[in-house]
Amino acid sequence: MRRSSHESRKAPVRYFRDDVRMTDWNSMLRDQLIWHWNGQLRPRxxxxxxEEYFWEPVADCWNVRPRGTGIAQMxxxxxxxxxxxxxxxxxxxxFTTISWRLGHVIVGVLAMRNASHFGRTPTDYESFEYATTAAEALDQLDAELATWLTGVESLGEEGLAEPCGPAEGPYAERSMAELVLHINRxxxxxxxxxxxxxxxxxxxxGSLR
Incomplete structure (x- = not known):
């Protein structure tokens, strides 16, 4: 049974890894996300x-739906x-459902950035194959995050100072470090x-489990 948010807050908190130097910016940027991912986000x-994945709390939600049943303009x-x-x-x-929000994270936040910066097969919202089940969506999320973190690690220290490039549009001149912080947020x-x-x-x- 999943932990409640209250139970998650009871877990011991470690703010820093003992093996990370204060000048090791690459590790520190990754650890900011990994700490939340392992201690809070992924367990939740x-x-x-x-049922939860596709649940619509209010009428006319944006959702991930079987082909041909969408209700939005596109x-x-x-x-x-x-x-x-x-x-x-x-x-x-x-209002957007869990499936919609996970779709945004998997595709717009991670997969498209992995394609732009770390060699993933190109993809976007229109060409992505969205999950038919919650379990499949979580597998997609885990895979894209692993690719992102491996890519960030490969930048080292010098790569973090390089500009993002044209894939980030008007933010092309911003550093990769700024992009990593944005993705963390x-x-x-x-x-x-x-x-x-x-x-x-x-x-x-109530719980269906």
Missing amino acids: LDGLTD QAGTGAMTIDFAFPEPEPVP ELIHHLSEVSLLRDLYLHKN
Whole structure:
């Protein structure tokens, strides 16, 4: 059974690794994310059910849906599932489900950056094959994060100071270190949203496990 957010906060906290020098910026940037991932984020995703994954807390959510059943202006993706979206976004932006938020993290935050910077096969929202189950989505998330962290490690210290390049559009001249910090923020805040939605589901529907 998954841990509640309260139980997660009871875990011992280690703020620094003993084997990381204060000038080892590459390790420190990765450790910022790895600490949250191992101690907070990933344990909160354990046991995610398909019911939670596709659950719509309110009407007219953006979701990941079987092909041909999307409700948004546009649907993207190859394979059996597509993700709802629109451009430009409507006001207000529709509420998004766990599956939609994980899709954004897997594709927009990680996979596209892995392709741009670390040699992954090119992909984007329209060409990605979205998961049909929660378990498959978590496998995709784990794989893309592993690729990202390996890529960041390969930059060493000097690579962190290099510009991101044209893949990052108007931020092309910003350093790779700034991009790594941005990805850390994106993962921490989006996966915290997913954790909150799991808590809401539990309190509204009870556990299905």
